[in-house]
Amino acid sequence: MSDVAFSKPVEDSVPKINDEVAVGEDLGFQRKWWKFETFMWWVIALVLVLNFAGFLGRGPVAHATLSNDAMLVKYERVERTGTPSILEVQFQPNTLGKQQVKLHVSQSVVKELGAQRVIPSPLDTAVGRGGLTYTFSAEEAPGSVQFALQPSRPGIYHFTLEVPGSPPLSARVVVMP
Template identity: 30%
Template sequence: MTGPDLHDAARAVGEDVPFQRRNWRFQRIGWGVMAGIVLLGLIGGLGNGPVASATARPESGGFTLDWERVQRAGNEARLVVTLDASAGPELAVRVEGELADAMDLVGVEPIPLRSSRAAGLLHLVTAAAEGRPARMVLRTRSRAPGLISGNVTADGAAVRARILVLP
């Protein structure tokens, strides 16, 4: 039905065809948004997946930082610092900024020889074999949703990490 036939049918049944078309358009947009959220979840954009994981190295090299870019508040996450080759008998890692303040430290592997904490700073030192790769795993828990950023420093070089904490 087109033209006058459509308007006659609308009057006979009491339909509002322009409203119905707007409603259908709104529904299709809603379906698209829902499909996008499901797809984002499947590829890890809402946490625990390839999109949520990040790896970075400072320009000068020396170490690699692996972390989860998208996390859930209250869930445990990991920051992994891997030093290419230790320059000495110790691996010292500094976590600075909101990254140190907005997250609780649940555990560190291996157990640190020394640690200190101040506002906006977490300093951890663990044993390392000189000339060999060293690794430190920080298990953390975010306290509240939001955007967290800060620097992780090891071997004199720093990497900026940004984390989106979802509820």
């Protein structure tokens, strides 16, 4: 190695202030960054509010009900892939005067929404008309049936429920990843 002495110190292109190291700044860029950062904080806050409200699942906005003269249906408008949920059908008192009540469920409840089980177990199940027709004992009120659902893939799925002799109830469920 050579023993060359440098006689001139290294000069910094950014001037020192009060004999301290100057780091330089770009105030225009910094202001843009602050605006971007503020915008992102608002986006995060909006996503959190939407999540707690149920727009992304499991909240007050996600719960829905449908009804007609034969039944009341409670379900979740927004579900998550692989997450269990309950679709509940409560039969109206005028439906329960007979020994049995039949409920026709579209195939999408079983196929796309992933019905795992039916509670209580039906007395009989018939396949046809684009779905399943369950027969339940209807000796005492209140009568209700629960379908344990667990969707296996995201998408928008439509389902229909019908008690023979009354108008069908149709709804849509959004399954998110």
